[in-house]
Amino acid sequence: MNNVLLLQPEYCVDCHACQLACSLKHEGTYRPSKSRIEVLTSPLKFSVPLTCLQCEDPACAAVCVVNALSKNQETGLVDYNKDKCIGCRMCVSACPFGNISYDREAKAVIKCDVCEGSPECATFCPTDAIQWVRADLETLARKKMMSDKFEQVFSKKEA
CATH class of the missing domain: 3.30.70.20 (Alpha-Beta Plaits)
Structure with a gap:
């Protein structure tokens, strides 16, 4: 059974540790613009970690x-x-x-490539807003529920 990244925005505290860990792993330096994960913060003061959902x-x-x-x-x-x-x-x-970008340099x-099976973002997330967990039925149901919430938020933006 495979693992999946489970994103749980309700636990995100906007610390950006995931971006730091990701850019250090892939770039060797802290460059949020080259991180494979982004933390979006709404005007309502809640944060959402976003990365490739491996659709x-x-x-x-x-x-x-x-x-x-x-x-x-x-x-x-x-x-x-x-x-x-x-x-x-x-x-x-x-x-x-919007979870994929292009580096002109x-x-x-x-x-996101999930760090070849050991995602740094999940390892360094202090609140478990990002977890690398087994893809069992319960986890996949939680991931689907979160994906549906993302879709609702994004479709409201476009309306």
């Missing part, structure tokens, strides 16, 4: 004409192959949650 049917992979992004059926993750990427940024436009997509 079941990923829009980013569907629009990638060179298959640099693909759904790994074994792990359930959306894998990124930098060597195939042509830098068209269609994936960035396609992600309905590195000429590469910035997307």
Whole structure:
């Protein structure tokens, strides 16, 4: 059974430890703009950690004409192959949650890879707002519920 990142915004305290851990792991320095996770804070003073949701049917992979992004059926993750990427940024436009970006300096997509099975964001989150947990039925139901909440929030923004 695979693991999944479970995001629980109700526990987020806006400390940005997840961004620090992520950018240190991937970039060797604290550069929030190059973190694979972002913490959004609303005017109502609640924070939401956001990262690639490893969608079941990923829009980013569907629009990638060179298959640099693909759904790994074994792990359930959306894998990124930098060597195939042509830098068209269609994936960035396609992600309905805005959880993928493009680094012009590195000429590469910035997307969560769950740190190859040991996500730093979950390891360093002091409140368990981000957890790396087994993908059992209960966890998947909680993840689906949170995903539905994200969808409701984002669809209200567009209205």
